[in-house]
Amino acid sequence: MPPITYGTIISVNECEVQFTNTKFVVFExxxxxxxxxAMASDKSFVDFVVDQIENAGQITYKKMFGExxxxxxxxxxxxxxxxxxxxxxxxxxRSFIGNVVEAPAYTGAKLSFLIDDRIEDREWIxxxxxxxxxxxxxxxxxxxxxx
Numbered sequence: 001m002p003p004i005t006y007g008t009i010i011s012v013n014e015c016e017v018q019f020t021n022t023k024f025v026v027f028e029x030x031x032x033x034x035x036x037x038a039m040a041s042d043k044s045f046v047d048f049v050v051d052q053i054e055n056a057g058q059i060t061y062k063k064m065f066g067e068x069x070x071x072x073x074x075x076x077x078x079x080x081x082x083x084x085x086x087x088x089x090x091x092x093x094r095s096f097i098g099n100v101v102e103a104p105a106y107t108g109a110k111l112s113f114l115i116d117d118r119i120e121d122r123e124w125i126x127x128x129x130x131x132x133x134x135x136x137x138x139x140x141x142x143x144x145x146x147x
Contacts, residue, residue: 040066045083052122056129067105072133079112081105085119086112087128090135096128 046068050059057073061080068080078087086105087093089112094100102111118124 041068041080041083046070046080049078049080049085049119052119052125053129054126055122056126057133059129072129075133075136075139077129077132077136079105085115087115087132088136089113090132092131092135093128096131 046061049070050061053059053070053072060071061068062071067082069076070078070080076088078085080086084103086103089102089110093113097113101114101116103114104111113128115125115128
């Protein structure tokens with residue numbers, strides 16, 4: 001796991017350290033250094049995000065590998081990973097946000113728009129989701145393979 005290079009410690013207890021919106025558990029103590037491993041996203045955080053963007057369209061989500069894909073009217077528009085909201089990047093979304101902060105959902109993933117400081121602004125975040133939805137291509141229908 002790569003070292004953590006950002007975040008502010010806001011609380012610490014016996015087995016958990018909180019960095020802004022991301023929880024980490026103690027993974028290993030090695031050579032005087034604490035190694036941390038991210039926890040899967042909390043369903044309560046996903047419910048909060050869904051509630052914030054409910055005016056953007058029909059919002060649903062699917063749990064995958066401890067994290068969540070968020071859908072707006074059937075299109076994947078964002079991921080929730082490590083209790084962070086990562087919106088799919090689009091040019092219209094970039095223009096709307098202005099000063100974009102990008103981050104990968106996981107190591108090796110493409111960059112997405114990391115939404116942190118405006119997540120509580122329901123109107124703003126719903127507008128971003130609608131803008132993103134409108135610019136993303138229609139979802140391809142997968143054909144079943146005959147065996």
